[in-house]
Amino acid sequence: MVLAVSVDLKKSARVFAVVVAAVAGSALITACQNDPDIDITKLTAETDPPEVLYNQGLANLNAGKTGEAARKFEALDRQHPFSEYARKALVMNAFVSYRNGQYQEAINATGRYLNLYPQSEDAAYAQYIQGLAYTKQIPAVTQDQKPALKAIEAMQAVVDKYPDSQYVEDAQSKIRFARDQLAGKEMQVGRYYLERKEYLAAVSRFRTVVEQYPNTNQVEEALARLVESYYAMGVTSEAQTAAAVLGHNYPDSQWYNDSFKLLQSGGLEPRESGGSWIARAGKKLIGA
Known part of the structure; x- marks a missing residue:
């Protein structure tokens, strides 16, 4: 009789264990289905070859x-750090970060990519993404413009180091934008x-x-403001030179019309002085 009870207890224990395992498994499946952030492929990711992870990342992208794309690229970098696909995944992950803000x-x-692979086929693209990331952080002119300086540096590297790349034209455009912001x-x-x-x-800033x-879009006003500042100081030769350079480069400008009228009100007219710094700088302007 004791033996029968013992067998029943063992059988009950086995049944209980099976039920607990089933309930736990059901709960795990339910959690996986309800959690939008869980990666359902992570249990098999450890054995995925690099090309599979890379293609999964591209497919998600x-x-x-x-988010899933970034996880695949990061997994590839961790699991296959010395593979060709890991190199490609690094630059793609940089793009994903940029896309996500x-x-x-x-x-x-x-x-990191440029330090490891400066001569690779994707180096120009990595440098370009870096420049874009800095460009996106350029604030309004009322704020600090350090990101503009960084954007110029990064995009100039695209132009100088990878002159034959497809990114040069847009890099130059971003440089002009950043310089306009600094000006x-x-x-x-x-x-x-x-x-x-x-x-x-004021003159120091306009100079x-x-x-x-x-060659920025701020020069026209800067020359007019120099006319105004020098005229107010009584340095009429510099005011006249600034107006002359302004009229030579932007003859149809409203800024030139205003500067001309200001000089005229004092019995003066635009006249360039060859010894002026403004005359020397004027030779580098767009319309010179």
Whole structure:
């Protein structure tokens, strides 16, 4: 009788264990189905060859599933760090970070890639992504413009190091935009000083625009502001030179019309002085 009870207890224990395992498995499946962030392929990812992980990453990226794409590329980098696919995954992961607005992560990834593979076929693309990430962080001219400087540096590297790449034309466009922002910042500060009649400080800012950013869209106003500042200081020869350079490069400009009228109100007219820094800088302008 004791033996029968013992056998029944063992049988009950086995049944209970099976039920518990089944319930646990059901709960795990339910959790996987309800959690949108879980990667259902992660249990097999350890054995996936690099080309499979890479193609899975591309497929997710093309489907707009950037989070899953990033996980595949990161898994490839961890599991097959010395493969050709790992190299490609690194630059693709940088692109995914850029696409997701994670600009610093994109910059870090491209920096790592360029340190490891500076002469690879994707190096130009990595450098271009880095430049794009900095460009996206350029703020309004009222704020600090360090990202603009970084964008110029990164995009200039595209132009200088990879002159035959397909990214050069857009890199040059981004450089012009960033330079316009830097010039705009100088103008914003210069106008601040001009409004407060701190003319020497204002001239310094406007001079920076004319000399350092001669081919930006800020030069026209900068020359006009120089006319205004020098005229207010009584340095009429420089005011006349600034107006002459402005009229030579932008004869139909409203800024030139305003400058001409200002000089005319004092019995003066535009006249270029060959010894002026403005005349020398004027030779580098767009219309020179």
